[in-house]
Amino acid sequence: MFQSIVDEVQRSSHGQHYTSVPNIMKTIEPLFLDELREEFDKYYDNTQRLERLWNRISKIKIFDPACGSGNFLIIAYKELRKIEHAIIERLYGDEHKRQQLAGKLESRIKLDNFYGIEIDDFPHEIAILSLYLAKHQMNIDFEKQFGREIKLIPLKDNANIIHGDSTILDWKDVCPNLPHKSGVKTGPEQGALIDFDDEPLELELEQESWDEIYLIGNPPYLGSSLQDQTQKAGMARVFKNFGNYKNLDFIAAWLKLGADYIKGTNAKLAFVSTKSICQGEQVELIWPYLLHDTEIGFVHKPFRWTNNAVGAAAVVCIILSLRSPNSKRAAYIYDQNIRQEVQNISPYLIESKNVIVKSRRTQISGLSAMVYGNKPVDGGHLFLTLDEKNFLTDTFPETVPYIKK
Numbered sequence: 001m002f003q004s005i006v007d008e009v010q011r012s013s014h015g016q017h018y019t020s021v022p023n024i025m026k027t028i029e030p031l032f033l034d035e036l037r038e039e040f041d042k043y044y045d046n047t048q049r050l051e052r053l054w055n056r057i058s059k060i061k062i063f064d065p066a067c068g069s070g071n072f073l074i075i076a077y078k079e080l081r082k083i084e085h086a087i088i089e090r091l092y093g094d095e096h097k098r099q100q101l102a103g104k105l106e107s108r109i110k111l112d113n114f115y116g117i118e119i120d121d122f123p124h125e126i127a128i129l130s131l132y133l134a135k136h137q138m139n140i141d142f143e144k145q146f147g148r149e150i151k152l153i154p155l156k157d158n159a160n161i162i163h164g165d166s167t168i169l170d171w172k173d174v175c176p177n178l179p180h181k182s183g184v185k186t187g188p189e190q191g192a193l194i195d196f197d198d199e200p201l202e203l204e205l206e207q208e209s210w211d212e213i214y215l216i217g218n219p220p221y222l223g224s225s226l227q228d229q230t231q232k233a234g235m236a237r238v239f240k241n242f243g244n245y246k247n248l249d250f251i252a253a254w255l256k257l258g259a260d261y262i263k264g265t266n267a268k269l270a271f272v273s274t275k276s277i278c279q280g281e282q283v284e285l286i287w288p289y290l291l292h293d294t295e296i297g298f299v300h301k302p303f304r305w306t307n308n309a310v311g312a313a314a315v316v317c318i319i320l321s322l323r324s325p326n327s328k329r330a331a332y333i334y335d336q337n338i339r340q341e342v343q344n345i346s347p348y349l350i351e352s353k354n355v356i357v358k359s360r361r362t363q364i365s366g367l368s369a370m371v372y373g374n375k376p377v378d379g380g381h382l383f384l385t386l387d388e389k390n391f392l393t394d395t396f397p398e399t400v401p402y403i404k405k
C-alpha cells in the first residue's frame, strides 16, 4: 500500500498526470492565470502594484469539487507559485534588497487556500500528499532562485481535501464564500516586506468584497441511462425542486451546485465537461436555471481530451466557464486554440443571445402531432445486412422503395 502511494505521488509530481497538463492549462489559463500574468506585465515597473498583485495571489482560493488525486489543484498551485517567484524576482532579485529583509523572504501562497472534495478515499489521500510534494518542489525552486530555504516540516499549512460526496456536502462549508466588511485598506499587508515606492498607499472604501475563488476540475460525466442507484440518488438530491431532470448527465449536478456557489459572488468556475450538456434536450433542462444567475465567461469548443493513462481512449470534451453576469467583461470562445472575443456565448456554445430551443409535440405549421422521434424500436428485426437487402430486392423488386440506407 505504502509503495503504491509513493508511486502514485511520484507519477503526479513528475508531470505524468493521468489528467494531462496541457488540458489543465486550457482550463486554468483563461479562468485566472492569463489575467494574473497580464497584470504582472502591466505593472512590471511598479513595485507597489506588484506587491499588491502578490498580496492578491496569496489570497486566491482554488476549489476542485471532484478532485481525484488532485492534478488540477497541483498544477494551479505550481502556476501561482511561478507567478509569485516572478514577482519576488522583480522586487527582491537584487541581492542587496534581499539582505535588507533579514531572512523574512518566503512564499505567501498557502496550501490552506486549496480545497477539494473526493468521494474515493485513496485518491483523496493521494491529493493531500501530492500537494505537499508540489509545495516541496516549488520550495526547492525558490531556494535555487533566492538562496533561501523554506522548510516543509513541520507542516504549517494544509490543503482542505474532504473525503465525501459533492452531491451531499454543502460546498460553502468546504470552501467558505462569504462577503467581507466594507472599508478595506488596500496596498501591502501589515508586515509586508518593504515598500520601495514613494507612492502613497491608497485607501479604498469597498461596500462589499468577496474572496477571489476559482472552482476547477473535470467532474464525472455519465449519461442518465448509465447512472447507478447512488448517482441517481445524488441527482434527485441536487435537482429536488426541478420538474424534469432525469435525462441530464451526472455532471449537471456539478454545474448546478457550481452556479449556486457563484451566485452573487466573485467566484468563477471552469469545468471540463461532456458536450452533451450543450446539445439537444439537456440545454432546455439545465440552462434556464444556470443562466438565471450566471453567464458563460469562456468556452473551449469540443476537442479530443487525451491523457497519459495507459490504454486510455480519447474522449471529446468541452471546457465551460461560468461567472456572475457582468456585461462589461468580454467573453471568449476558443476553437482549435483560436480565441474569439464575443459579447455573449449561448448555451449552444456559439456567439448569440441566450435563445433556447424547447421541445414540443404540436406542430407550429399545422401538420399532424409528433408522437415519437425517429428511433428504430423493432428489436433489430427490421435491420438488413447487405446480403439480405440484395436478396430481397433481387427477389422482390417492389420492396426497393421501402428499404432505407
Ligand SMILES: C[S@@+](CC[C@H](N)C(=O)[O-])C[C@H]1O[C@@H](n2cnc3c(N)ncnc32)[C@H](O)[C@@H]1O
Pocket: 018, 019, 065, 066, 067, 068, 069, 070, 071, 072, 117, 118, 119, 120, 123, 164, 165, 166, 167, 217, 218, 219, 220, 234
Ligand atoms: C474525472 S475524475 C477527476 C480526476 C481529477 N481531476 C484528478 O486529477 O485526479 C472525477 C472524480 O470525481 C470523483 N467523484 C465521482 N462522484 C463523486 C461525488 N459524488 N462526489 C465527489 N467526488 C466524486 C471520482 O471518484 C473521480 O475521482
